[in-house]
Amino acid sequence: MPLFLVIFGILDFGRALNYYNDMTQLAGQGARAAAVNQNIDGMPADSTFQAKLAAENDSPELKNKVQICIQSVPGSVGSPVTVTAKYRFHFNAIVVRVPITLSSTQTERSETSSPSYSAGCTPTTLP
Numbered sequence: 615m616p617l618f619l620v621i622f623g624i625l626d627f628g629r630a631l632n633y634y635n636d637m638t639q640l641a642g643q644g645a646r647a648a649a650v651n652q653n654i655d656g657m658p659a660d661s662t663f664q665a666k667l668a669a670e671n672d673s674p675e676l677k678n679k680v681q682i683c684i685q686s687v688p689g690s691v692g693s694p695v696t697v698t699a700k701y702r703f704h705f706n707a708i709v710v711r712v713p714i715t716l717s718s719t720q721t722e723r724s725e726t727s728s729p730s731y732s733a734g735c736t737p738t739t740l741p
Contacts, residue, residue: 633701634718644697648663651724667699694722695722697719698717699718701715
């Protein structure tokens with residue numbers, strides 16, 4: 615039994631590390647897209663910027679369950695834009711029941727003077 619707990623713990627830690635890497639990638643892609651005022655798909659940014667970024671994920675467990683936040687909209691070229699990606703990770707019930715929040719933040723300098731996205735977070739609550 616202790617061996618199974620160790621094995622499942624290692625597997626869960628690997629899953630958490632993979633999801634953290636996904637959060638880092640998503641925050642970096644989001645910051646770059648926000649800096650050039652484009653959605654992640656290359657189209658011009660709009661009011662659904664955060665929702666489209668949250669849906670852009672290759673892990674089925676993370677799709678549309680990631681909270682994307684833009685702290686402030688840059689007012690001029692060169693102003694910083696910061697994107698944060700968060701996900702509440704739940705370990706398997708065998709190991710521990712306490713969830714942890716995986717979070718990654720990326721800041722880029724804006725390349726446009728009037729972005730068409732707005733500051734804020736979506737969704738407002740983490741699963």
